[in-house]
Amino acid sequence: MNLILPYFKKNIDKILLGVVCMILVDGAQILIPQIIKKAVDTLAQSRMDPSALMAQSAVIFALAIAMALLRYVWRVLLMGSARDVETGLRGQLFSHILNLSPRFFDQTRTGDIMSHATSDINHVRMAFGFGIIVLVDTLLMGGATLGIMILTHPKLTLLSMLPMPFLIYFTKILGRKMHDFHKTAQESLSMLTEMVRESFFGIRVIKVFNFEPAADKKLALAAGDYFTRNLKRAVVTALLKPLMIFFFNLSTLVIIGYGGVLVMEQQLTPGELVAFLQYMGLLAWPAIAIGWMINLYQRGMASLKRIGTLLEARPEIMGSDDPARRAGLKGDMVFENACFEYTAAVPVLSDISLAVKPGMPVGITGPPGSGKTSLVQLIAGLYPLTKGRLLIDGRDIGEFQPNDLRRQINFMSQEPFLFSGTLKENILMGRDIKGPDLDRIINICDLARTIDRMPDKLDTVVGERGVTLSGGQKQRLALARTLAAPAPVTILDDPVSQLDIDTAQKVMAGITAEFKKMSPCPSLIIISHRLSALAECERIFILDNGRITDQGRHEDLIRTSRYYRKTFNIQQFEKEAAAHE
DSSP: OTTTHHHHTTHHHHHHHHHHHHHHHHHHHHHHHHHHHHHHHHHHOOOOOOOHHHHHHHHHHHHHHHHHHHHHHHIIIIHHHHHHHHHHHHOOOOOOOSSSSSHHHHHHHHHHHHHIIIHHHHHHHHHHHHHHHHHHHIIIIIIHHHHHHHHHHHHHHHHHTHHHHHHHHHHHHHHHHHHHHHHHHHHHHHHHHHHHHHHHHHHHHHHHHOHHHHHHHHHHHHHHHHHHHHHHHHHHHHHHHHHHHHHHHHHHHHHHHHHEEEHHTTTSHHHHHHHHHHHHHHHHHHHHHHHHHHHHHHHHHHHHHHHHHHHHHOOOOOOOGGGGGGOOOOOOOOEEEEESSSTTTTTEEEEEEEEEEEEEOOOOOOOOSSHHHHHHHTTTTSSSSSEEEEEETTTEGGSHHHHHHHHHHHEOOSSOOOSBBHHHHHTTTTOOOOHHHHHHHHHHHHHHTTSSTTTTTOOOOOGGGGGOOOOHHHHHHHHHHSSSSSSSEEEEEETTTSSSSSHHHHHHHHHHHHHHSSSSSSEEEEEOGGGGTTTTEEEEEETTTTEEEEEOOOHHHHHHHHHHHHHHHHHHHHHHHHOOO
């Protein structure tokens, strides 16, 4: 409940005004049976007064108009407040998820997150909005109606209430079942959502391998499981209203049977009996609403618990809020016996010790799975070290706020991801850049050979995930995005793996030359299997099985490292073979 309390306080004025309108509507509803009682008693006594009947009808009509207007107002105010809860929770959840560590996304299905952000928040909104409505109607209209019925005839009221304990008992049992079935149905919905998302994301693989029948079968099983679980919830929900109607019809039967006897014995007037029936009808809404609310409450609490669990997740790296520690980076980085593992007892990096100085291009290479990407992800603060230290400008990386740190690091990921939009939008990523800075970006695009063959240059639409681009074009666009804004540290993770050898050499030569012109010269780390891309680096580190096995300059490693020499010779042979084709 603490999650929605701030939104309740924020909208307290709207809620109070809405409640006042509800009270006026309920008061009018309670008043109408009294007017009808007088009219019926007048007719029963054969004292027909057309003017009095017209006046009573006019009052009922005026009350109906007032009720309609006031009901519209309280619906806007109360349900609008519930919508504000929905909007706030969804924004809070999205912002929170954006700040979580990559390890959270490694361990959590996207379908679960999407289910939390859509279905669960809708259930919370319904529980919040209708919760206030049912609370007011139950306490005010239910209490006032019951009071008037007792004052009219206590014994008749008591007899008419006899079915109610049975209704409460069955409602309690069904409410418990509803909570359990809703939880399992939401979990099944998460799995189904994730399966659909995954299928659409990998639609090209499904088509190429003719996996459509297998995908259909898998989805049908998941949909069937969700249907079965949801059907159990629907059965319980469907039982509530018929049970309520049944017990209220029993109460109505008691009123008509015993009340009719009282009218014949002149212990009750015909008008009072009609009013009594109408009050029983009014009492039906709070009772039915309670059952409905139990349904919504059980769903809302289950969903709120799921959302709360997600919001309790915390980033692994929190950093320090000390403003004195937010100074700009120089780019001096030192690993001291650093170790890292994604899961316990499965080491990825062991005893890494290396230094990166500002203005000194550093290269990292090694066999696939040797820990190269994991190493640079530690620099960007995406994962915490398991052991050892990483010092940046002489300070432990744990002292930096992750966002402040990443703002000063340009990081090109190994797997380029593009958003739906134009080349320019993908490069700028929301930055408002004009004039000389835009000219520089165009120059960077030329270096990365991003726009040379694009039909509309920077305004070319790339489609969702860059679907209209080749792998090499995606990689060059991601490279241009990384280099668009200068930063003290630039990390390029396999930036030319999908380019041909000639293009890769030209791109890397242009980038290296561009970096040397910068003042002060930033720290540059390049990960690549293409050793020609590392030729200009001041220091090259070779990783194998999470350890540094060799280091030195390009020329030195060709002589001293068997792995480096063998890899270089193979790549030279491929280059010569390509030149002769």
